[in-house]
Ligand SMILES: Nc1ncnc2c1ncn2[C@@H]1O[C@H](COP(=O)(O)OP(=O)(O)OP(=O)(O)O)[C@@H](O)[C@H]1O
Ligand SMILES: O=P(O)(O)OC[C@H]1O[C@H](OP(=O)(O)OP(=O)(O)O)[C@H](O)[C@@H]1O
């Protein structure tokens with residue numbers, strides 16, 4: 001979830017919380033449970049909850065954790081307003097005692113303690129992303145909001161990180177606002193795709209709110225709004241270094257006449273409305289000329305018109321930026337475009353022409369990029385919308401929020417499905433690294449245990465399969481959870497988006513390539529200590545009913 005700046009002072013200074021992230025942004029059952037807890041005298045009970053997921057998204061074997069800053073802002077502001085209480089009074093059954101509303105109106109998150117992974121870290125199933133300790137009622141009331149703040153943010157950051165890995169160093173732009181799950185989904189998508197490794201967004205509000213670079217080209221509508229050369233309102237452009245304005249239309253037509261042989265087309269195949277549109281855009285943005293070239297025909301019209309205008313601009317001292325291709329075979333068309341750019345650069349001694357940007361868009365997803373890589377292409381930049389922001393390949397991350405301890409006693413949710421059994425008790429997690437810096441394994445331990453030590457053998461066990469265990473001698477031990485919230489205060493300096501983005505890259509670098517590959521990646525091991533193993537299985541036996549066959 002994102003800060004949409006609705007709590008602005010008249011001067012426009014942000015107060016730092018999204019207007020819709022507030023205590024009532026929750027499921028009704030949290031509040032009805034709060035009343036039932038309250039009524040049954042559980043106001044002094046103290047709980048520990050883990051927020052974690054059970055399966056990595058996108059058939060992958062890693063997840064990027066994101067959304068922490070928004071969770072902390074939510075805790076800081078947690079307070080039921082007068083109108084919230086009034087609404088609840090009208091909505092909940094009339095039998096609810098008045099003292100409960102008084103209790104609710106005084107609730108804050110100051111007695112809650114929150115531990116978390118660093119935002120931007122790689123995370124794995126069952127390792128808590130957040131550990132929340134606090135009065136039972138308060139900790140319970142946080143469940144849904146924390147989940148909604150973490151689930152989409154982490155899914156989106158993971159999706160973006162996967163696109164980044166597929167695209168290597170090529171530029172990635174997020175174009176998804178029009179296709180996103182509503183305005184807030186769109187803002188979150190822009191923010192978390194930047195964290196995951198995108199270079200910019202077309203979303204202007206995201207640019208303003210989060211200081212993300214904003215970028216863009218133009219739509220087909222701009223091209224089709226010109227039908228012929230007489231639609232050109234302005235033809236003159238002043239050279240970059242001053243002097244008398246020159247006629248860009250004339251220069252472009254001259255260049256087009258020269259280029260038709262190279263392009264093996266006849267001049268009248270190229271669309272004059274398109275040429276007029278490109279010239280008018282070049283006059284508006286002579287230093288930022290980027291052209292959509294697929295409106296009529298990339299080879300016969302768009303490329304030829306673009307090159308003519310770019311060379312005319314060059315005559316006046318300006319350098320065009322490049323083209324966008326939004327339909328057709330993107331590999332083939334990008335190779336053709338680069339071939340002409342190189343040929344023109346040689347023929348007319350314009351060296352920078354060979355390196356013009358080729359942007360591709362049109363329903364691109366991770367698989368498209370991987371396939372384009374296999375085919376060979378000359379694209380420098382992908383503009384990606386729908387598949388990125390809607391996470392079409394997997395539309396939700398399944399983070400859950402489970403009680404693991406109450407009043408110092410472990411709690412465990414049993415399930416027929418072994419993968420759904422929760423890890424009881426208050427736990428710490430450690431990432432153990434090899435000498436070469438690779439992450440080897442994540443180890444969950446009971447918080448009462450001593451931390452693993454460098455160069456000391458530690459037994460790591462599969463949580464459920466007795467025979468699966470291994471000794472690890474770590475060269476580095478990283479304690480994964482940091483304290484972020486205590487006594488009503490954020491107790492860490494929070495990184496800005498660029499720092500979180502760097503964290504994503506650094507964290508992914510510690511994963512072996514086989515864990516990150518697209519097809520059948522190797523699962524990263526998440527183990528439990530011997531102590532936690534026995535604790536878990538003992539508790540399981542104590543809690544599982546013994547059936548009777550008849
Ligand atoms: N070389 C390629 N390899 C793999 N996928 C490609 C390649 N070129 C384009 N694509 C993808 O193929 C799909 C083509 O989309 P579609 O069938 O709608 O055709 P189109 O080119 O958009 O046609 P139209 O001109 O009618 O809009 C897009 O998702 C695009 O990203
Ligand atoms: O394809 P996406 O990954 O969602 O990227 C964004 C798309 O949005 C724009 O046009 P739009 O799709 O609105 O219209 P068009 O398909 O007719 O170009 C742009 O031209 C891209 O095609």
Ligand SMILES: O=C(O)c1cccnc1
Nearest residue numbers: 175202215216217218383
């Ligand atoms: O700037 C662009 O090219 C753009 C922006 C949003 C959607 N599609 C394209």
Ligand SMILES: [Mg+2]
Nearest residue numbers: 326361362363
């Ligand atoms: Mg489209």
